[in-house]
Amino acid sequence: MLVAAVNWDPAREVVSRDQALGDRRIAHYLEGWPWQGDLGVVAVEPGGGVIGAVWLRLFSADDPGYGFVAADIPELSLGVVPSWRGKGVGRALLTEMARRAEESDFTRISLSVERANPARRLYADEGFTTVESGPDSDTMIKIVSGR
């Protein structure tokens, strides 16, 4: 699902699993799973196969993710296999992750999304707002608890 997320744009050259996992800026979204504070949800089809995943990981200012905001705000990653896209799986995963983040006493969750990625609309629709804009991508956060 991490590789799927990296390869969101079909117009670009595909990044292989090995390439993705060989690049620490990408690999650190999953490396050594689970770290303390990690939270994840997988979606499975009726036959039991995994069709999507969403996960949260805390990063530090020394080793930030693309959507790093603060050390106590975990960053979200999301991917759904191509054959299951557009059927509500991504939205369901986001909703469940926000619920679990609140349950785990996080107040906010963040993410980074390229502005051209249609996923941006889904995030905005699910309550994420842009807090920082780079040349091609936005950092967005969602408040999950009023604490």
Ligand SMILES: CC(C)(COP(=O)(O)OP(=O)(O)OC[C@H]1O[C@@H](n2cnc3c(N)ncnc32)[C@H](O)[C@@H]1OP(=O)(O)O)[C@@H](O)C(=O)NCCC(=O)NCCS
């Ligand atoms: C982004 C992604 C996780 C969304 O999952 P999904 O199961 O396809 O999403 P849903 O079916 O729940 O769709 C929810 C909304 O997303 C929007 N959307 C998401 N991806 C889209 C796409 N490629 N094209 C058009 N609309 C898209 C639609 O507006 C849809 O709204 P609707 O419910 O009003 O139709 C999935 O498309 C994916 O894995 N994409 C590649 C990886 C990626 O981009 N990850 C995010 C990196 S930041």
